[in-house]
Amino acid sequence: MEQYRDFAFIYDELMNDVDYDKWVDYVEEIIKKEGAQVQNILELACGTGNMTIPLTKKGYDIAGIDISREMLEVALEKAEKEGVELVLLQQDIAELDFDVENLDCVLCACDGFNYITYDDDLENVFTKVHELLKPGGIFIFDISSYYKLSEILGNNIYGENREDVAYMWRNCFDPEENLVEMELAFFVKDEDGKFDRFEEIHQQRAYTEEEIIDILSDSGFEDIKVYSDFEFESPKEDSERLFFVCRK
Ligand SMILES: C[S@@+](CC[C@H](N)C(=O)[O-])C[C@H]1O[C@@H](n2cnc3c(N)ncnc32)[C@H](O)[C@@H]1O
Known part of the structure; x- marks a missing residue:
């Protein structure tokens, strides 16, 4: 993805x-x-x-x-x-x-x-x-920083519900590989007022x-x-x- x-x-x-x-x-x-x-x-x-x-x-x-x-x-x-x-x-x-x-x-x-x-x-x-x-x-x-990726973003879940955009963001930190995998699901309002959903997976390395x-x-x-x-x-x-x- x-x-x-x-x-x-x-x-x-x-x-x-x-x-x-x-x-x-x-x-x-x-x-x-x-x-x-x-x-x-x-x-x-x-x-x-x-x-x-x-x-x-x-x-x-x-x-x-x-x-x-x-x-x-x-x-x-x-x-x-x-x-x-x-x-x-x-x-x-x-x-x-x-x-x-x-x-x-x-x-x-x-x-x-x-x-x-x-x-x-x-x-x-x-x-x-x-x-x-x-x-x-x-x-x-x-x-x-390593601290931010491992401790703050770490294994946390975030979400926000704005007028035109909402998202859910779930993180998983792997301490062996020092990688955070971020699963992001977005909901974006289109011109008709309906919400389109899409997802991305991001990976960041904690150095x-x-x-x-x-x-x-x-x-x-x-x-x-x-x-x-x-x-x-x-x-x-x-x-x-x-x-x-x-x-x-
Ligand atoms: C958090 S954004 C920062 C964008 C911009 N520097 C800013 O401050 O708004 C990270 C950026 O890194 C880019 N990126 C990630 N991996 C990359 C790669 N291997 N080569 C080039 N760009 C990459 C993404 O496409 C994205 O635009």
């Missing part, structure tokens, strides 16, 4: 509590703090362009990659409405194939790498990112901070910094989002 197919068309509605302006500001603060010179950005798992569009508006030259045709379709529709031109590619980042080198920055926001469930695949992406960056280029990404650092090091990155929850502090045991910043 594919991920981010029908879900793509309600993704933004369900993410409307996420403050993407704050996210963009935080990424720019990281760039500034690092003293990195950034004009071009390759954004991995860009989804519906929630970071891509505002960053383009700020004047960066950005290309976005995502595996989901539907997420990219929504990104393009939004960009057109806002008069922004986007460069988007449909691709599995586990087999990243991008032919522009000497990039200033590679970015991956909001869980993209949690969807890469095998260490080897993650190392392939990180190695390719290392190859694509210019010397001194900056790699910025975040993941949902520890140390695992990610090891894979980054094996991929050639040095001077790896880890922040948490949109601050410039080291992660605590109960931090939910870890930000990794490293240079080539």
